[in-house]
Amino acid sequence: MTEKNFLADQFEAHRGHLKAVAYRMLGSLTEADDAVQEAWLRLSRSDSDEIDNLGGWLTTVVARVSLNMLRSRARFEPLERVPDPIVTRDPSQEAELADSIGLALLVVLDTLAPAERLAFVLHDMFAVPFDEIGPMVGRTPTAARQLASRARRRVQGTAVPDPDLSRQREVLDAFMAASRNGDFDALVAVLHPDVVLRADTGTVAETRGAENVARGALTYGRWAAMARPVLVNGSMGLLTVVEDKPMAVMGLTIVDGRIVAMNILADPTRLAQLDLTFL
Numbered sequence: 001m002t003e004k005n006f007l008a009d010q011f012e013a014h015r016g017h018l019k020a021v022a023y024r025m026l027g028s029l030t031e032a033d034d035a036v037q038e039a040w041l042r043l044s045r046s047d048s049d050e051i052d053n054l055g056g057w058l059t060t061v062v063a064r065v066s067l068n069m070l071r072s073r074a075r076f077e078p079l080e081r082v083p084d085p086i087v088t089r090d091p092s093q094e095a096e097l098a099d100s101i102g103l104a105l106l107v108v109l110d111t112l113a114p115a116e117r118l119a120f121v122l123h124d125m126f127a128v129p130f131d132e133i134g135p136m137v138g139r140t141p142t143a144a145r146q147l148a149s150r151a152r153r154r155v156q157g158t159a160v161p162d163p164d165l166s167r168q169r170e171v172l173d174a175f176m177a178a179s180r181n182g183d184f185d186a187l188v189a190v191l192h193p194d195v196v197l198r199a200d201t202g203t204v205a206e207t208r209g210a211e212n213v214a215r216g217a218l219t220y221g222r223w224a225a226m227a228r229p230v231l232v233n234g235s236m237g238l239l240t241v242v243e244d245k246p247m248a249v250m251g252l253t254i255v256d257g258r259i260v261a262m263n264i265l266a267d268p269t270r271l272a273q274l275d276l277t278f279l
Contacts, residue, residue, distance in 0.1 A: 025066035027083035070114035120151035
């Protein structure tokens with residue numbers, strides 16, 4: 001085996017972890033792939049003999065590349081969008097990528113400043129120490145700790161989905177039945193009073209409150225017959241398909257038997273970039 005092939009094998013062993021870091025940083029699967037590819041390019045141009053901890057080195061590179069991407073976004077008007085969903089049928093698929101990162105949490109992460117997001121993601125999700133995070137954002141370890149603390153306060157209160165998928169499925173089935181049957185009261189009953197629906201068709205429209213969301217569900221009730229249950233970021237969701245063409249992905253956050261958040265991606269351009277080969 002050549003040295004380059006050996007290095008490529010070493011990199012592949014870390015790819016899943018690196019993409020998980022980049023996805024949490026960016027909320028975009030295509031941008032996460034770009035960040036991971038940039039890490040490989042930098043590794044291939046480096047003297048690997050001087051790298052003591054390859055996993056740590058690669059994580060740092062991906063984090064810094066992702067941070068630069070976030071800062072580049074911030075130079076323009078904030079781009080409000082529903083984060084890219086990870087759509088699967090089997091809980092074991094994309095487990096490392098989607099584990100513990102629901103769409104509702106990604107939506108909150110999108111509101112953080114780039115340095116806050118990096119500090120929170122690396123420390124709270126991947127246990128990277130602050131003395132390593134500080135240099136990435138040009139701060140002292142103490143300042144990096146403060147960044148993570150501020151981010152943590154923003155994230156606190158984000159709804160945590162019911163871990164029991166069977167209970168989630170019961171709520172989803174009740175929502176689907178009520179939508180198909182045009183049962184307004186049944187829809188309101190399955191929605192949290194403060195439910196938030198975000199629909200991204202290229203621009204984001206937000207609807208709040210159980211009655212408002214229920215009225216919208218009745219308006220689009222005919223689509224319910226074309227929707228099929230899937231896992232979206234490890235929780236129950238819906239994939240709407242018309243004539244074998246994906247039209248929308250809906251991620252649900254279900255807590256205590258009610259839907260508290262609904263995030264819908266219906267942007268045709270971004271849907272076309274998702275891996276939905278299991279259809």
